[in-house]
Amino acid sequence: MPTPSPSALPGRRGQAARNDGAILDAAREVFLADPKAPIAAVAERAGVGISALYRRYPGKEDLLRKICHDGLRRYIAEAETALAEPDPTTALRGFLERVVVADVHSLTINLAGTFAPTPEMDADAMRAAELSTELFERARPVLREGIVVDDLTLVLDGCAAVRMPTPDRTREIRLRYVEVLFTGLTTDPARPLPGPPPEARELSWRWHDT
Known part of the structure; x- marks a missing residue:
C-alpha cells in the first residue's frame, strides 16, 4: 500500500x-x-x-545525517532501477543522468566529513558500492581500457560541481557534461589515461574525517 x-x-x-x-x-x-x-x-x-x-x-548532525542518508537511499534506488534495464550501456548512462538530476553528489561534495555516519549509513554505502560495481561490470565490454568503477564517483562529483544562475540551467548543463564524460568513458583512443585510477579508500576517507 x-x-x-x-x-x-x-x-x-x-x-x-x-x-x-x-x-x-x-x-x-x-x-x-x-x-x-x-x-x-x-x-x-x-x-x-x-x-x-x-x-x-x-542537533545539526542529526539533520545532516538525515539529508545525506536520504540522498544515499535515492542513489541506491536509481541503481536498482538501472539494473532492471536490459541494455547495460543504456542502463549505465541512464543511471548517471538520474543521479545527476537528483543532485545526490552535491551532498557528498559539500557535507562529507561534517558528521559521523551511522552503522546503517555505512551499510547502505556498501550496498550502493555493490550496485555501482554491478552496473559497471555489466557495461565493461563498452568501456575504455583503464576505467575502474571508482572513476564513476569522480565523474558524478565533477558534474555536481557545475553551478549556473538558475536550477533549470544547472540541470541542463550538468546533463550536457554527463554525455561528454560518458563518451570519454566508452571511447578507447590510442592515448592512455594519465595516472593510476582512483581507489575506494581515496574516496571514502572524506566521510570519516570528522
Whole structure:
C-alpha cells in the first residue's frame, strides 16, 4: 500500500509531515550553500519555529545525517532501477543522468566529513558500492581500457560541481557534461589515461574525517 502524501494526511499528522518536508528541503538548500550555517537558518528558511525543528532533529548532525542518508537511499534506488534495464550501456548512462538530476553528489561534495555516519549509513554505502560495481561490470565490454568503477564517483562529483544562475540551467548543463564524460568513458583512443585510477579508500576517507 503506498504511503500517503503529506497533503493527504489529516490534521496534526498532515501538518507534522508537511513541516518535516519543509525542514528537510530547507536543510538541503541551506547546508549546500553553507555547511557551517547554524540550524536556526534552516528553521527560518523552512518557516517553522526552532522548537518544532528540535522536536524532530535534536542537533545539526542529526539533520545532516538525515539529508545525506536520504540522498544515499535515492542513489541506491536509481541503481536498482538501472539494473532492471536490459541494455547495460543504456542502463549505465541512464543511471548517471538520474543521479545527476537528483543532485545526490552535491551532498557528498559539500557535507562529507561534517558528521559521523551511522552503522546503517555505512551499510547502505556498501550496498550502493555493490550496485555501482554491478552496473559497471555489466557495461565493461563498452568501456575504455583503464576505467575502474571508482572513476564513476569522480565523474558524478565533477558534474555536481557545475553551478549556473538558475536550477533549470544547472540541470541542463550538468546533463550536457554527463554525455561528454560518458563518451570519454566508452571511447578507447590510442592515448592512455594519465595516472593510476582512483581507489575506494581515496574516496571514502572524506566521510570519516570528522
